[in-house]
Amino acid sequence: MLRTGVLTEMNDNRVREANFGVIAGAREGDDEVYAFPVNGTADACKDAVQTYGVEKVVDLAVEGAELSSDPETLAKAIADAVRHFELKALLGLNSPRGRDLLARIATILDAPLALDCLKVDLGQGIVTKSHFSGKTLATLKLSGTPLICGIRPNAIRSRPDPREADILPYQASVEGAGRIRVKEVKKAESETIDLTEANIIISGGRPMNSAENFKVLHECADALGGAAVGASRAAVDAGFAPHDMQVGQTGKTVSPQLYIACGISGSIQHFAGMKTAKVIVAVNTDEEAPIFGKCDYGLVGDLFEVVLALTEVLKASS
Template sequence: MTILLIADHDSASISDQTTKALTAARKIGGEIHVLVAGQNAGSAAAAAASLAGVTKVLVAEAQHLANNLAEPLADLIVGLSASYDTLIMAATSVGKNVMPRVAALLDVAQVSEIIEVLAPDTFKRPIYAGNAIQTIQTTDAKRVITVRAAAFESTSTGGSASVANLVASANPELSSFVSDSLSSSDRPELSSAKIIISGGRALGSAEKFSEVIFPVADKLGAAVGASRAAVDAGYAPNDLQIGQTGKVVAPDLYIACGISGAIQHLAGMKDSKVIVAINKDEEAPIFQVADYGLVADLFEALPEFEKSL
């Protein structure tokens, strides 16, 4: 059995989510090849080659692969698929965009966001916003899989895989890259942060959100997240949203401030190792999943917390 892991990268390094998807691939078993597609991606390829368990790194470089456009990347993967039993990628924004296209072009059913590998063809995945776990056994000749990275640990380095250059497939010209508009922050990236502090609708305004959440985040070296309600109300930008329709995270410490604990939000953070909830409503559902709960006014509790750090 040979597995092709599609790397999510920034040309300089491999994403943390990809190293976790590699852990899932190793549990499936077999020889693992990593595809690094992009432009000027030599550093990312070298990083992939150093990961434990990788036997070969395939590098495809072309201008039309530089910006993770779904159509050319899916076309490249399908062109390589004849040599592989399993095609796997982390369920990042790129993975969610590319892998369903791959599955459709191969006419197979995708197995989405697996959280456990039971056998090479059998997996567990959450459904109903994580309230139920589904066990799936696929009978397709080729398996197309995305991995919920929060459920797996990162693979360590120490490998020495060979690196081979590929001739990139032609650009199908179904889409074109226009521009990137990226937010910048000195805080850790949300998906890979070890500590996250999140705010909910109870913050009341964008000004209050930044006034009470950001100082604590800066003291802890934490990433900042938000509930969907806070994002919809305009208190925080969309890229901070945690939940079923946002980012799925599993930090060592998650601090939920003024978040009631709706199912949509819990689906994105309940795998956190330690959950702390601060809410003045003692009946809030968030307390049912919290390891530590504080029934208090967050506008009083957070400034006190920040002063004590």
């Protein structure tokens, strides 16, 4: 049986939800899946990932190294384990941490690397990925092993596939100390759900007019059952929302099930960040706004009226 590895990102010792879709991508070819916990313990990782079909959780250690704060040594240790377990591919999230580690590992192994993948066919070595800031999609055939792929969060749907995973302790042999130390990780300014992992996002544009007015979107997000709130660059540049809420080419790339754009014109730069949303709904006062040519459902109207009405209906029906 072929084996595929998955970098499994954890925060506060909990597996990030978006990893489950990556595991589904790794299981497409019915491969045996090896999880590599990143920033968490093997035990906590095992409890979460075995429900999604992972069979082995690698408990990685390097003598004298603290892997959670030493990305260079961590990458070398994972590369060593990939060789040891003869993995044919290694997948991870296309997150800042995932991109950093996957690129280092690909360099160490001299392996083909594809980032921001929306689909993978590991059997054929074919990936579909976003190109030119999301303006085009490319289908690439990768040659060489192991294939190293960063998967856009939520691009592949997670699929429960319960089994009993084993923990495999592995002492990696790594020469030389890493030159980088992560000393502190600061939490994002916004306290809402991470945009890249959200199933539903409601975003506001320039006509939000103030940071205060974003409360309207936060209330609607709560009524939607814990949606995340995003913003266009115009709203961020005007100081109405922090940069970690920005969706688009120079913000975050998101793939929710539902994206509600409120008072957003639909520039190519904004669209680049949310066009893989499954359903796009737009609310705009201008019936000629470009967003209406790109959405599944469009509502011509004032965003404040529409969002308040939607929140009321949702609250009444809950």
